[in-house]
Amino acid sequence: MFKTDYAPLARPAILPDSDNRSGLPAFASVGDVLRAYEGDDAIFVLYPKKIAAAARTFLNGFPGKVLYAVKANPHPAVIKTLWTTGVRNFDVASTREVELVQSIAPSAKLFFMHPVKSRAAIRHAYAAGVRDFSFDSAEELQKMLEETGYANDLCLHLRVALPKGNAAMPLSGKFGADREAAVDLLQAARPHSMQLGVTFHVGSQCLDVEDYDRALRYVRSVLGDADVAIDSVDCGGGFPVAYPDMKPAPMGDYFSAIRKALDANGFAGLQVLGEPGRALCAQGGSTLARVEARKGRDLYLNDGSYGSLFDAAQCAWKFPVKLYRSAPRPDAGKADFRFFGPTCDSLDVMEGPFDLPADVQEGDWIEVCHLGAYGQALASRFNGFYSETTVAVMA
CATH class of the missing domain: 3.20.20.10 (Alanine racemase)
Structure with missing residues (x-):
């Protein structure tokens, strides 16, 4: 699921065992996680x-x-x-x-x-x-x-x-x-x-x-x-x-x-x-969700309210988000977005609004932060969408 070969100038992603006390694959950064990942599901991140x-x-x-x-x-x-x-x-x-x-x-x-x-x-x-x-x-x-x-x-x-x-x-x-x-x-x-x-x-x-x-x-x-x-x-x-x-x-x-x-x-x-x-x-965990499609200000993700984003759909408060672009692009300012999860249920929606760079597109990854509490713990397997991938980022 994780690559073991990297470009010569890339920082090695999986840290040595001596640095990994969580029992999870451990990385130095979210960027390293995404460069190493070959799976199709969302990724749960813990910050020990x-x-x-x-x-x-x-x-x-x-x-x-x-x-x-x-x-x-x-x-x-x-x-x-x-x-x-x-x-x-x-x-x-x-x-x-x-x-x-x-x-x-x-x-x-x-x-x-x-x-x-x-x-x-x-x-x-x-x-x-x-x-x-x-x-x-x-x-x-x-x-x-x-x-x-x-x-x-x-x-x-x-x-x-x-x-x-x-x-x-x-x-x-x-x-x-x-x-x-x-x-x-x-x-x-x-x-x-x-x-x-x-x-x-x-x-x-x-x-x-x-x-x-x-x-x-x-x-x-x-x-x-x-x-x-x-x-x-x-x-x-x-x-x-x-x-x-x-x-x-x-x-x-x-x-x-x-x-x-x-x-x-x-x-x-x-x-x-x-x-x-x-x-x-809460602040020790997040979800990395990939953008599968964009329709205007609506982003369709590979995780949602039936997964680890339940609180983001049900609670009245916002969650901090970060964008990881699939390829370098010039900064295009900010915009507010709504999220849809991957299931066929129209209730699988997170209104936000979520403040992200305006150039977000398919293939980008979004880190939804502060989901260490009631995120992964509430995720279901509805519609066959779920993740079994949890990593540690030692930041």
Whole structure:
């Protein structure tokens, strides 16, 4: 799939094994990837150094344990990179995610934070050594107790629903107990918990650092009504990435706001957890899609919304893009484009607009950036269009 012969002046594309710790074919640049590629599908790119840098930001700054939300990107190279960088805790949501992480990092600590689980998944996770579980209903609590044989070593985390905040993608509609239910559930779970915690999610792509303070104040008020002591607070995810037209505050501001809110609301001394997913891997991955046809300002690509560009079609925010020309051409200024994916479905469209050089043409490649989260992880095989090619770029 990748060429091994190059023009005499070309930089060797595949890096020596000593420089490649991702387990993937590793290249010095995207240009090297494209010069070496002989396949017909889109190419998924991981930037291990960017993923490692994002992980170090959290490990050095977040005021608690960092749990990687595996759903954001379960690629083994991502998990391996995070483990090598120092991430020791992983938020999993299924039996397969449990098995995946344990196959790569057997000594990792797993937190099963999906609030609704099958009985088989609970049994499997407990047998595999998982002791931390989330719940948001009396039925789920009873299910966990029954399937673990009323174990006395459970660490249970109640997921509470928050009042609407300022995240780009609110997440309180599906999971979480309301105030009245949360009070009852805390009281019911306390006798069965070696450790009892509260977990919440302010929403994906949270752009207001004060949302975490509002969430922690809400949790404190619920605990006051319940008159129950807890052992941990899980601040969930929501940590943002800088997409075009979005300028979140520096991540350190989020950490400072959380630390201040923990102290102000009487949570100092408790175990604190955080579940970054997007923030750890979004900027560490992209998709290289080839232009198959151009019709005016519409570009037809070999990847789309049924592939790794699902978020680019569904989310209201833009994604950064770069053009790699198939042959040298003079700069022709900029233009806004719409993308169509390769399938026969007319819904396979990404409106953008995507800002690219105006001379883009068939055979060029477009790198859609910040797809390290919820890009490759959401890709399907619909219509026979999919890619099995993932590379590392060591930039």
